[in-house]
Amino acid sequence: MKKYMIRRFLQLIPILIGITLLSFALMHSASADAIDVMESNTGGVMSEEAKQKAREELGLDKPLLQQYAIWMGNVLTGDMGTSYVSGKPVFSTFVSKLPATIYLTITSILLTVLISIPLGILSAVRQNRFTDYLIRFLSFIGNSLPNFFVSLLLIYFFALKLGWFPVMGNAQGWKSIILPTLTLSIAMAAKYTRQVRATVLEELNKDYVLGARARGVKENRILYFSVLKASMLTIVTLLALSIGSLLGGTAIVESIFMWDGVGKMAVDAITMRDYPVIQAYVIWMAVIYVMVNLVTDIIYHYLDPRIRLGQEGA
Secondary structure, eight states: OHHHHHHHHHHHHHHHHHHHHHHHHHHHTSSSOHHHHHHHHHTOOOOHHHHHHHHHHHTTTSOHHHHHHHHHHHHHTTOOOBOTTTOSBHHHHHHHHHHHHHHHHHHHHHHHHHHHHHHHHHHHHTTTSHHHHHHHHHHHHHHHSOHHHHHHHHIIIIIIISOOSOSSOSOSTHHHHHHHHHHHHHHHHHHHHHHHHHHHHHHHTSHHHHHHHHTTOOHHHHIIIIIHHHTHHHHHHHHHHHHHHHHTOOHHHHHHTTOOSHHHHHHHHHHHTOHHHHHHHHHHHHHHHHHHHHHHHHHHHHHOHHHHHHHHHO
């Protein structure tokens, strides 16, 4: 198991290097470099001599690969540079935004699991009956609505009309998290309900279920101790993808609700062309997806004996 984890981790290092190098090259291929952006953000006027001196101080006159090596070396020591807009260290700014995104991620995942798994199982068990048709219809509607439209509907009804929750911001404690969580969970739960239903139906039609029924095993025991366990691989995959995207910050939802998280920070940085913040966000996204894939592979290793046997045979 330890060798497997080390091998998988080493395979992911080139992916991280490739993503960061590509994003670094794209941002440095823009028509305006860091000095031009800083001049535009401050509203001042710099002479060409001053610009050239500033470029030399920041190392922008060096070849691209050398700039990338210097930047990556600084990142590995915890120095992600300074924001062009606020003038604050990027790392401290990023860390200050992270708790809000993690909080939103946890609440959204928990609500999605509480909705999608029971409804998916119920829909599969009640296949082609009214309950199944109703759940499938609602999941189709929820999956068809974009997040920004759902957020506007929730704001209109629950914030403006009923006044139950604040319109935006995260200053009112648990009330502030309700609408963003609902917005994210509705779409995810609608999609995952259909996936859970399909997976459970596939397992219910397999031979081991028919054999258990023939031996007189209770239907609930078959469903919860055999079928659901066998379906966990699909559920884990779906949740892993969701956790990765949510931890990366859902830019649209965070911007609409003015939720002060990583996604809103990235949108603001892109708008202001704050390159150091954008680069930090790219690193975070790459690390999150790489680590989520690694953790998912490890969970697969424990859940599916076929994977373990295949690795031992290899």
